[in-house]
Amino acid sequence: PRIYYTESQKALMWERWRKGESLQQIAQLFDRNHSSIQRILAETGGIQPVPRCRSRLTLTLAEREEISRGLIAGHSIRSIAMRLRRAPSTISREVNRNGGSSDYRASLADQAAWDRALRPKTCKLVHNRNLAHLVAEKLQLQWSPEQIAGWLRCAYPENEEHQVSHETIYRTLFIQARGALKKELLAHLRRTRVMRRSRHHTQKTDNHGRIVDAV
Incomplete structure (x- = not known):
């Protein structure tokens, strides 16, 4: 069965990898086979991915809830935008991409925004x-x-x-x-x-510290 790790466990993996520990050594921390560690690290070539986050200009959940309430009350896009001090085009785009005026739901729209923000960007x-x-x-x-x-x-x-x-x-x-x-x-x-190794890594590791071939 596929082994899953929490974000905190992955963070520990990357910390130990940067210090130059082998896959086998890292695996021992979790009492797992080194192949499950290799799978996580090899996804990005041994380079820790930068945490993705949304722009500060992105609508907040509170703003989306205000949009939802405004739509239910029958307010216009322009009046909702004025109340939130946002451009009408921003509110219109938000509503249209999330079901339209009749089906807009704040929580679903916010989750969709997070999903888009966390989606890997094209190289x-x-x-x-x-x-x-x-x-x-x-x-x-x-x-x-x-x-x-x-x-x-x-x-x-x-x-x-x-x-x-x-x-x-x-x-x-x-x-x-x-x-x-x-x-x-x-x-x-x-x-x-x-897989790119840490500069702290020594050359005395065995084959458990390497990936056999590129993805």
Whole structure:
């Protein structure tokens, strides 16, 4: 059966992974097989994902409840927007994407907003083929992702579309975002392991500390 871990347990996994512990050592903390730890860490190539959160400009649950009450009372979108000090277009978009005036429910709309916020974003290198080509060229020249990211910042200081973080490059290579960078480019990394290890990790680990092949 599939083993599930709580968010706090996952946080502990990442903490121990950053300290350089092997999969086997981390698994012992939970009295589990190392393969269940490997599954969690390999999902993002051994790079801890950044916690996703909603923008401060996003409607709150309290605001959504006010929208719901206003709709039930028959108030117009404009009057509801005025009461909440929001743009009418914001309220209109909120209502239309969540069932319309007759079926709008605050709790369901709020949960849907969280689901959208937590949904993984598409890799930048998938959409920007020119940027992906530049990154691939430098990887073939044995440049590290850190060097590539730094070079892009210097070469294109005013163009954010031609900049990408080294973590995004690592993540794209390790988890193989479809159509972004070719798997063969892994061979050009100075460290060709498929899960990125902590700088505290020692080389005396056994095969339980590695992923056999890329996703």
